[in-house]
Amino acid sequence: MAEKDWIRQYFAPLAKAPGAAGLTDDTAEISKGYGPLIATVDAMVEGVHFFADDPVETIARKLVRVNVSDILGSGAVPREALLTLGWPQAGRNPGQIGTFADSFGTELDRWGILLAGGDTVMTPGGLFLSLTLTGECLGPAPVRRGGGKAGDDVWVTGEIGAARRGYLWKTQGLGEAGWLNALQVPELPPLEAAGLISAHASAAMDISDGLLGDLSSLAAASGLGAQIDLDQVPFAGGAASLEEMIDLSSWGDDYQLLFAAPPQAAGFIQDFGLRVTRIGRLAEGAGLVASHCGKPVNLPETLAFEHGRVGGPAARS
Incomplete structure (x- = not known):
């Protein structure tokens, strides 16, 4: 044809x-x-x-x-x-x-x-x-990555790592077959999330290249650093170890929303009716600081998927 x-x-x-x-x-x-x-x-x-x-x-x-x-x-x-x-x-x-x-x-x-x-x-x-x-x-201008302020809370919608679990099942047979759908057809927050971002977020972006890398990008765009408590991150299927937490939060393809908002907006955000989780905050300085069980975490050099790699999903293992 x-x-x-x-x-x-x-x-x-x-x-x-x-x-x-x-x-x-x-x-x-x-x-x-x-x-x-x-x-x-x-x-x-x-x-x-x-x-x-x-x-x-x-x-x-x-x-x-x-x-x-x-x-x-x-x-x-x-x-x-x-x-x-x-x-x-x-x-x-x-x-x-x-x-x-x-x-x-x-x-x-x-x-x-x-x-x-x-x-x-x-x-x-x-x-x-x-x-x-x-x-x-929905507001007078789009919400950008670079509008965050020191002291802003950092939030995510939905869960992190479902696509990674789908990839591990597809390529290595690990986990459960049900996760494959999250890799092939990522679950997004509903349209109402746009209203939440427009009304309360100082900075926002979607999570496509990994939570850790994207949080670093959002903080850098705002001229700030960021702190994240890995124990607060809503990992898909849970996470049994620090190694698994880092793997799930640095792989990508989540397509959930990552945003910063003033602390005084926390009540409005929690009552908005969407699944949202506070995972950290923006801070003066530069770079990303992570903690687990109240202790600092040494993060890997590569925090996010790099689109320039050859091989696509296989390059993310």
Whole structure:
């Protein structure tokens, strides 16, 4: 099937944005919201961000979610999307395109996202995908990483390390098969998290490269250091040792939200109705200080997954 036929059959029916023009033009008109508009883009490459044998429907869902987490972490809600799809010339059944489109459309609907346009190409390599997503801020401006103040509490939503557990089961047969879904389709906080971030966070971001590394990045962007109590981190499935805590908090693919907020906001945050946990605070100085059982912890030199590594998920072991 020709690429234009893919668009007509599979993706034009999904293009519900007012400015999409049925995907018949080279440009799309992006709608203006009541609040400031922001945009993010994330790409996913076969063998780097997902395994070649992952079900194509989970790949579609993960593509949407890794972008949604960026929008939520800015105190905004997702609005319109542009999709780039690079489909392999060989090695994948063309019938999978329809399966991908169905799952992609369902995931867009889940988050209230309207497809506005995109591009499809054939590639001599593996499957390649990219999604550009706009968001509408719930406040007067997006919440940035660099707004934290010394003394702010540090919070996380949900659990940390579920994707790591899925990877260990996939590659080594360790743990339980049920964790695999967390690797293939990460669990995000609900849309309401955008309101929490907008109303109370001084600095925020999603956790994609590992809690420890991302906390270091947030603190550095704010010109500060950070302190984290590993005993307070909500590890998926718990953590039996310090070694396991460090492993789960430095691997990534969590896509939960990490944010700083003034201590006086703690009551509002805890009563917001979301699962949130206070794990540390921002402090004067630089760098990350961790503790376990009340004692300082010597952290490894590498605190986060580095996207430049060759081999993708295998490089995270």
